[in-house]
Amino acid sequence: MILFYTDLHIGKHTLFDEPTDSGYGLRLDNIIECAKWIADQIREHKPKLVINGGDTINAIDRAVSITADVMSAVGKCIGEINDACLDVGSNHIVMLGNHDKFNESGDISAIDIFEYFNDILVIKEPEVIEFMGYNLVFLPHMKDYKEADSWFESYEGKDVIAFSHLDVVGVSLNSNYSLEEGIDVDCGMSVYNGHIHMHGRKGSVLNVGSPMQHRYAESSEKHGVILIKDDLSEVFIKNDVSPNLYKINDLKALKSLSDNSYVWFEYDPREKSLSEVKKKTKRFRKVYLTELKVPIKMESRVEVEGKSEVEIFRSYMKDVCDTELDKGELIKQGCEIINKYIE
Numbered sequence: 275m276i277l278f279y280t281d282l283h284i285g286k287h288t289l290f291d292e293p294t295d296s297g298y299g300l301r302l303d304n305i306i307e308c309a310k311w312i313a314d315q316i317r318e319h320k321p322k323l324v325i326n327g328g329d330t331i332n333a334i335d336r337a338v339s340i341t342a343d344v345m346s347a348v349g350k351c352i353g354e355i356n357d358a359c360l361d362v363g364s365n366h367i368v369m370l371g372n373h374d375k376f377n378e379s380g381d382i383s384a385i386d387i388f389e390y391f392n393d394i395l396v397i398k399e400p401e402v403i404e405f406m407g408y409n410l411v412f413l414p415h416m417k418d419y420k421e422a423d424s425w426f427e428s429y430e431g432k433d434v435i436a437f438s439h440l441d442v443v444g445v446s447l448n449s450n451y452s453l454e455e456g457i458d459v460d461c462g463m464s465v466y467n468g469h470i471h472m473h474g475r476k477g478s479v480l481n482v483g484s485p486m487q488h489r490y491a492e493s494s495e496k497h498g499v500i501l502i503k504d505d506l507s508e509v510f511i512k513n514d515v516s517p518n519l520y521k522i523n524d525l526k527a528l529k530s531l532s533d534n535s536y537v538w539f540e541y542d543p544r545e546k547s548l549s550e551v552k553k554k555t556k557r558f559r560k561v562y563l564t565e566l567k568v569p570i571k572m573e574s575r576v577e578v579e580g581k582s583e584v585e586i587f588r589s590y591m592k593d594v595c596d597t598e599l600d601k602g603e604l605i606k607q608g609c610e611i612i613n614k615y616i617e
């Protein structure tokens with residue numbers, strides 16, 4: 275049995291981050307929690323091999339985000355998972371993802387630190403390993419899809435399982451963007467792919483998905499890991515520990531969300547009061563409430579002419595407000611506004 279997990283993206287880049295008692299902050303706390311959940315799955319299912327499909331560390335932005343707390347979290351996360359592997363006697367392989375790379379080739383990468391530990395096998399180049407009667411093809415991140423396809427072709431029809439961190443043609447990276455280039459989905463062998471955070475199958479490629487949600491746009495019911503049994507049947511293990519992230523402004527949509535959610539709710543004060551919204555969102559694990567921005571409609575824009583600011587203002591009053599400038603009235607209204615804010 276093989277357990278495949280991928281795309282931990284250890285780093286602080288997120289919209290949901292704030293200081294926490296642990297000192298790591300909310301984002302790193304959540305990833306550590308997720309890594310512990312993966313360790314629990316390893317202890318429970320006792321796979322012979324554990325494969326990390328890449329993008330372990332979010333180092334893609336030339337390492338600016340790799341601060342001491344991030345490095346500590348990396349140790350904690352991979353340490354937890356590797357301890358579980360040692361406990362049940364599984365091998366642990368960590369593959370290279372694009373976010374781990376320092377340079378295009380990836381010969382310098384954030385996962386190089388694991389090469390110095392005996393218990394972890396780091397794979398940065400395409401490689402084939404024989405394991406329990408199967409050929410396991412490993413295809414870490416590369417931009418040359420033809421090379422990837424040629425690996426698939428050369429092993430077609432044998433007892434092969436592939437593990438990759440690659441773009442896949444036609445697959446959505448998130449709800450806003452889908453890929454135009456990538457590997458062929460009809461390559462004729464079972465491919466378990468990382469890189470794509472949304473779980474789903476496309477041809478013979480199973481995009482396993484990240485074990486937790488990293489961004490709002492990756493909202494999906496399915497985040498977790500995959501177990502591949504010895505008869506090659508697969509089981510998806512859903513992660514119910516890590517929160518779902520939502521940014522919404524529709525009160526009715528709140529009903530269907532699980533309690534284990536971080537909800538950024540934009541409320542319209544003309545429709546619902548803050549206290550009502552607070553009541554309706556109380557059950558969620560974390561809630562951020564902000565007032566809905568009222569967008570400016572393009573058709574409501576009016577060009578006003580004038581040379582000086584006073585002239586522009588006068589013409590605005592005349593053309594748009596259909597009233598002549600009344601200084602006394604303006605002062606009165608100004609004072610009312612100021613008083614409102616001083617209260």
Ligand SMILES: [Mn+2]
Pocket residue numbers: 329371372373439468469470
């Ligand atoms: Mn990736």
